[in-house]
Amino acid sequence: MSLGFLIKEAFRSLHRSKRLNLVSLGAMSMSLMALGLVFVLTAGIFNLTRFIEEKVEVVAFLNDQAGAAGLEKFLATIREHPQVDGVEHISKEKALKEFSGDPAIREFLDALGGNPLPASARIRLREKTPVNVQRFTTWLKNLPGVEDASYGGGDADRLLKALQFIRLAVLALAVSLVMAAVIIIANIISLMVYARQEEIRIMRIIGATNWFIRGPLLIWGIIQGAAGGLAAAGLLAALWQVVAFYSLRELAIDLHAFLPSGALKYFLVGTAGLILTGSILGLAGSLVSVGRELQE
Amino acid sequence: MLQFHHVYMTYQNEFKALRDINLEIPRGEFVMITGPSGAGKSTLIKLICREMLPTKGQVIVDDHNVAKLKPRQIPFFRRRIGVVFQDFRLLYDRTVAENVALALYVTGYAGRTINREVNQALKKVGLEKKGKLKPWHLSGGEMQRVVLARAMVHDPPLLLADEPTGNLDFATGWEVMRLLRQVTETGTTVVCTTHNLNFIQKMRKRTLFIDKGIIRGEKKAGQVL
Ligand SMILES: Nc1ncnc2c1ncn2[C@@H]1O[C@H](COP(=O)(O)OP(=O)(O)OP(=O)(O)O)[C@@H](O)[C@H]1O
Ligand SMILES: [Mg+2]
Numbered sequence: 336m337s338l339g340f341l342i343k344e345a346f347r348s349l350h351r352s353k354r355l356n357l358v359s360l361g362a363m364s365m366s367l368m369a370l371g372l373v374f375v376l377t378a379g380i381f382n383l384t385r386f387i388e389e390k391v392e393v394v395a396f397l398n399d400q401a402g403a404a405g406l407e408k409f410l411a412t413i414r415e416h417p418q419v420d421g422v423e424h425i426s427k428e429k430a431l432k433e434f435s436g437d438p439a440i441r442e443f444l445d446a447l448g449g450n451p452l453p454a455s456a457r458i459r460l461r462e463k464t465p466v467n468v469q470r471f472t473t474w475l476k477n478l479p480g481v482e483d484a485s486y487g488g489g490d491a492d493r494l495l496k497a498l499q500f501i502r503l504a505v506l507a508l509a510v511s512l513v514m515a516a517v518i519i520i521a522n523i524i525s526l527m528v529y530a531r532q533e534e535i536r537i538m539r540i541i542g543a544t545n546w547f548i549r550g551p552l553l554i555w556g557i558i559q560g561a562a563g564g565l566a567a568a569g570l571l572a573a574l575w576q577v578v579a580f581y582s583l584r585e586l587a588i589d590l591h592a593f594l595p596s597g598a599l600k601y602f603l604v605g606t607a608g609l610i611l612t613g614s615i616l617g618l619a620g621s622l623v624s625v626g627r628e629l630q631e
Numbered sequence: 632m633l634q635f636h637h638v639y640m641t642y643q644n645e646f647k648a649l650r651d652i653n654l655e656i657p658r659g660e661f662v663m664i665t666g667p668s669g670a671g672k673s674t675l676i677k678l679i680c681r682e683m684l685p686t687k688g689q690v691i692v693d694d695h696n697v698a699k700l701k702p703r704q705i706p707f708f709r710r711r712i713g714v715v716f717q718d719f720r721l722l723y724d725r726t727v728a729e730n731v732a733l734a735l736y737v738t739g740y741a742g743r744t745i746n747r748e749v750n751q752a753l754k755k756v757g758l759e760k761k762g763k764l765k766p767w768h769l770s771g772g773e774m775q776r777v778v779l780a781r782a783m784v785h786d787p788p789l790l791l792a793d794e795p796t797g798n799l800d801f802a803t804g805w806e807v808m809r810l811l812r813q814v815t816e817t818g819t820t821v822v823c824t825t826h827n828l829n830f831i832q833k834m835r836k837r838t839l840f841i842d843k844g845i846i847r848g849e850k851k852a853g854q855v856l
Contacts, residue, residue, distance in 0.1 A: 337742050537720045540682060542710035543737045
C-alpha cells in the first residue's frame with residue numbers, strides 16, 4: 336500500500352464532503368486560534384512574572400554604630416550567601432544625594448540638619464520566588480548591624496500569587512480547547528464513515544485491510560488539523576494587527592515593543608507551532624473515531 | 632479448492648435459502664450453476680467469499696474453513712478470490728479505471744505497474760476506451776464487464792462470477808464466457824452462475840442445477856443436456 340495512494344484517497348474525501356470539510360475546518364481553526372491566544376496570554380503572564388520578580392530586591396538598613404570594618408565584614412557575609420547574586424552598598428552620603436534630587440525633600444532635610452538617612456545594602460537574589468525572598472529577609476534581619484530588612488513587600492507577593500492562579504486557569508482553558516478540537520474531528524470522521532458504509536463494505540469485500548480503510552481518514556484528520564492551524568495563524572496575525580493599531584492610536588502603546596526580535600519571527604514560529612498542534616490534534620481525533628467506528 | 636459439507640443457510644427472517652448442500656470442486660475446474668430466480672445461487676456465491684457465514688455445515692476454500700478465519704486473515708483470504716457481483720458493487724464516484732485499480736491497490740501492488748494491468752484487464756473485456764468514464768455513463772452490460780475486469784485484474788486463483796452475462800446480448804455474453812474459460816487454462820478455478828441454457832449447452836462444463844435451495848441435479852463436463 337503506497338503512501339501516494341493513501342494521500343490521494345484522503346484528498347478524495349476532502350473533495351467529496353465539502354460541507355463537512357468546511358465545518359471541521361471552521362471549528363478547528365477557531366479552537367486553534369483560541370489555543371493560540373491562550374499561548375500568547377501564557378507567554379505574557381510568564382514575562383510579566385519574570386519582570387516583577389526581576390524587580391524584587393531585598394534592602395537591609397544598617398545601623399550607624401557599625402563602622403567601616405564592621406561594614407566590610409557585613410558585606411562579605413552577605414556575598415558569601417549562596418542565594419546572593421549581587422550587593423550594592425548605599426552609604427549615608429549616597430542616600431542623601433539620591434534624595435536631594437527632589438527639592439521638597441531637600442528643604443526638609445536641610446531643616447533637620449545633619450544626615451538622618453541610614454546606610455543600606457541592596458541585595459539581588461538568584462531565585463526570586465516569594466518563599467525564597469521571605470526566608471532570606473528573615474535571615475538578614477538577624478545579622479548583627481542590621482537595623483531592619485524588607486523586600487518589595489506584600490504587593491509584589493500578592494500579584495505573583497494572582498498571576499500563578501491565572502496561569503492555572505488559562506491552562507485549564509487550553510486543555511478544554513484541545514479536547515473540543517479532538518472531539519469535533521472525531522465526530523466529523525464518524526459522520527464520514529457513516530456516509531460511506533457502502534463504499535467501505537465494497538472495499539472490504541475486495542480484500543482491503545482495516546488500515547487500508549483507516550489510513551486515508553487519518554491523513555484527512557492531519558490535513559484538516561494542519562489547515563485549521565494555518566487559518567488560525569492567519570486570523571491571529573490579523574487580530575494582532577488590529578489590536579496593535581488601536582492600542583497605538585487610542586492608548587499610545589506600541590505593542591511591537593513587546594516583540595524584541597521582530598514580529599515576523601514570532602509569526603513564523605507561531606504558524607509552525609499552530610500547524611503542528613493542529614496536525615497532532617487532527618490525528619488524535621481521527622484515531623479516536625476510526626478506533627470506534629472501524630473495528631475488524 | 633472448494634468444498635461444501637452439509638451446508639445450510641437460513642436468513643434472519645427464517646427463510647431457508649440453502650439446504651444440505653454438498654459440493655467438491657477441484658482446482659482449475661469450471662463449474663456452472665443454474666436454476667430459477669430465487670433458487671439460492673447468489674447465496675451460494677456469498678458463502679464462498681465469506682460475505683456471509685453458513686448457518687450450519689462447513690464451507691472449505693483453499694483448505695480453510697471460512698468460519699474459522701481470524702478477522703485479520705479475512706482481507707488476505709478475499710484477495711485470493713475475484714467476484715463478479717450480480718449487483719455490481721462499483722464505486723460510482725470513481726472512474727472505471729479507478730474501480731478496477733482499487734482491486735490492485737487493496738492487494739498492495741506498487742504504483743507503476745497498476746496502469747498497465749488495469750488497461751490490460753479493460754482491454755480483455757472490451758472497455759479499453761471507457762477507462763476515464765464514471766460508471767454512471769456506462770450501459771448495464773458495460774458496467775458488468777467493469778466488474779469482471781475488477782474481479783480478474785489481480786489474477787486470483789478463484790473466480791466467482793454471479794450472472795456475469797445477465798445484461799449482455801448473446802455475442803458479448805459469449806465473449807465473457809470464453810474469457811472465463813480462458814482463465815481456467817492457467818489453473819484458475821471458476822464458479823459461474825447463469826440463467827442462460829444456451830451458454831450451458833455451448834460451454835459443455837460441469838453444471839449444477841439448484842432449485843429452492845437444494846441441488847436437484849448435476850451435468851458432467853462434456854455432457855449435453
Ligand atoms: N438477506 C436476505 N434476507 C432474507 N432473504 C434473502 C436474503 N437474501 C436472499 N434472500 C432470499 O433467498 C433466496 C435466494 O436468493 P438468491 O439471491 O441466492 O437467489 P438467486 O438464485 O441468486 O436468484 P437470481 O437468479 O434471481 O439472482 C431468495 O428467495 C431471496 O429472497
Ligand atoms: Mg442471484
